[in-house]
Amino acid sequence: MEGESTRGRRRYRPDEQIEDILLRAAWMYYYENKNQSDIAQEFGVSRATVVNYLQQARERGLVEIRLDPVAFNRQRLSVELCRNFGLQEAVVIPGSELDLGGVALGAAKRFPDLLDEGDVVGVAWGMTIFSMSEKITPRRIDNVTIVQMVGSMESPYVFAAESCSTNIARRLGARVANFYAPAILSSVEAARILKQEPVIRSQFAELDRINKAVFAVGSCEASSHVVESGIASLDDLQDYIARGAVGVVCGRFIDGRGNHVVGRLDERMVGITPDALRGLTVGMLVSNGFDKVAGMRAAMLGGYVTHLVTDAPTAQAILNDAI
Template sequence: MPQNDASQTLDLIQRAAWAYYHDGVKQSDIASMLQVSRASVVNYLAEARARGYVRITMHPDVFSEHQLGAELAEAYGLQSVMVVPKAGSQRNSLLRVAKAAADWLPGLLTAGDRLGVSWGQTVFEVADAATVSPVKDLTVVQLVGSLATPLGFAAETCSANLARQLRADCINLHAPLILSSPDLAEQLAQEPVIAGQLQAVRSCNKTLLAAGSCTEDSHVVASGIVDRDQLRAFVKQGAAAVICGRFIDADGAPIPSDSDARMMGATLDDMRNKEMGLLVASGPDRAVSARAAIRGGYATHLVTCTDTARDLLALAV
């Protein structure tokens, strides 16, 4: 396409998008104004969205005021709950919940915050769904060390992707999630660079997290943090959820493990009682783990789907 034609098309795309999304002009009127067909206007608006000129979000207040959300907030003592309609499949419901969380998150942040970002598929999907929403003077911190995983996501990817979209500084934790011995973990934690990064982990005033399940297809098994026999042993001790690679029971209390002293990253004490803890949960096995996280004081806000919300209400005793 000749450069003049490309420039003219870009101008039409921008004018159509501004008129439609900003000024509220009807598509037929835009077509008359630009002297093009209505079909061309439809194409210009689609192209504006594809190029990122326009960002469409669902207003979180619509969902936080939903009856299920209000009931959940009251039942569990949460500050706010967003419940989004379930999609046709578990995967699509997760993506819808992740997108809702990504859209809500910037409004829960203020200048000077230090946002700790957990790890797992749910957190990865939130970061992946985030769009450019700058938050002034924000620092995003990777809460757990790195781990080679066949699942296609890593802790540093979650934090870095989210920091990029929020236009925030990013502090990654340049250490493995789990080491071969407690002595080695202690020595590494004393290294000045790692010590500074661990201090950043402890200084976070807000967090984004998911509570992993204790089923045998959990990512703690798939990623090699524990094997199936070890997982079964934790379940026998009452394990109901996993937060930052550490197990908690149904009331959110820690279940001690030999691996705790070998792990690099946020402890359960580090994760509790934050100014804001945004818990993202969706799936048939996530109500139990979400309940444990909420009861343990790890969350103040929740984003979930209708099915998981109803399961949580049934567990609110």
Template sequence: MAAPAPSLAKPRGVVDATRLPVRDDTPFIEAAWLYYHDGLNQNDIAARMRISRASVVNYLNEARARGWVRVHLDSDVFRGHRLAAELCTTYGLTEALVVPDNPEDPDGAGRVTRAAADWLPRLLEPGDRLGVSWGATVYQMAQQVPQHLVPDLTVIQLLGSRPAALGFAAEACTAMLAQKLGGQCINLHVPLILSNKELRDALCEEPVVKAQLEALATCNKTVLACGTCDADAHVVRSGILSPDDIAAYREKGAEGVICARLIDGAGQPVVAEVEERMIGVSLDQMKGKDMALLVAAGPGRARSARAALLGGFVTHLATSTSVAEDLMDLAA
């Protein structure tokens, strides 16, 4: 008796890949090509593709949402701004980028972080070691950096982690930039603040942590924001300092915050008690970089930005027209 023919039925629970629906991306690609490459308007595209204009709009929005299309203005446009030149002359910057304010964005961060995100890859070279600060501004910028491979790049977290429901932890900023730029990521796997100095000192001597701290000291380039010292400051919202603490340090002259460390209006340290229990880059280690990009956006940012500029923490500045004008007023 002949052996039964083998069954062609798929075992239960096994998906037949040949029967999976194939996503047809052709309309999105075609609409994007006609609009961005061929220069057709939306009505012309609708007529050519025999669809409604509303469908064309949807296709174009979807193409951008999927990251297939990225539209940006050359950063040279903003670096040639009159205010950019004045900032460089007044504050000794290598370069400055000034974008127009957006009246529909009261916080003023959206355009600045987008412009800084487009600019950052052009400031990097193969073999660079990029140190990354934290905060909402840095995180927002990191989200918008285009995919751009920088050979042999190392991206390093500059300060320890701090549990907070703010959505922009230091490790997230670093990891995101490393992924976007194709770099090796070195996270600092320790809390930002320990309960006492002895524990902090002991943890810093652990071989893994010691190696990570040695790595952050080798950064030749940095990207940072300088926080404010008001009651709603990042260091307050993340629980590093209390509202009373920040008010007391403000009375002592504190005007800015770099990597959780306070500086006065001239960029000099205002040492907080918590610093002896803190693990992260020192203010001295933040100076003397080949490139240090400060992203300064939003109302009330001029004084803290000026403190960072005067302290020697910045070589490149990305900001808005209003902050740039305030910076020039403060220098008058």
């Protein structure tokens, strides 16, 4: 913070609270519609300093920029997605290129508005969900529980399941219920025994209480996170594809109609099954990419999705294949 200055009309003492300055700068910019140069002159600082003030105000949660769902749902792609798949809402990030960062940001801005006091919210895992979790502006919603929907895994990625759920809980001031178990066990017997442990049984009870969820869809390609994280081998992947799998939801494979494809891994897995995502008040799908189109379409046909966040190229690709 700059010290006392004679360049502008408004003078600030060196010991003045920085938050007061951030609030004043944000008020002038967002409510009084003053430009950054005007604010800089008022404060007696550089324009770059004002840009920094506004950025800090957003990072501290003093200012939050929210999406207008009505406006976004007027888009042609949004209207067609809602009509074709029976969605309540489709937020389509505009642009001609695939935009994972934009999709994650759009979901981060929209998802907290869908939550209410007392909700039990299931959170999946993956790069997009982790990126979304990092972009949520801190906002406290009373008596919310965030539940990790997929067991933990040894992974080269930073976006482990427990990281996604913990990040979201921290930003919403919510309680978090993470799984103290791996996503997949070495044998069916090991999984059966583990699931009888009281702590694991209590965590499955939390899954039964979920009324809202946010998740992504994985592909059935060799580069899929379900393979690279060690849940499925390439042989496992091919076996599920032979059974009709086109995508992955919460580590489980689904077919073209969204039905759970049960195969040789399922009895060894710890976590939610796709059927449990049907009928929720909110099921937000956050995904993009041409390799995800078949899986995203299947998830919507399967009834898991009430709200969608994606980008324009992915949305168009889904509609090109719609029935």
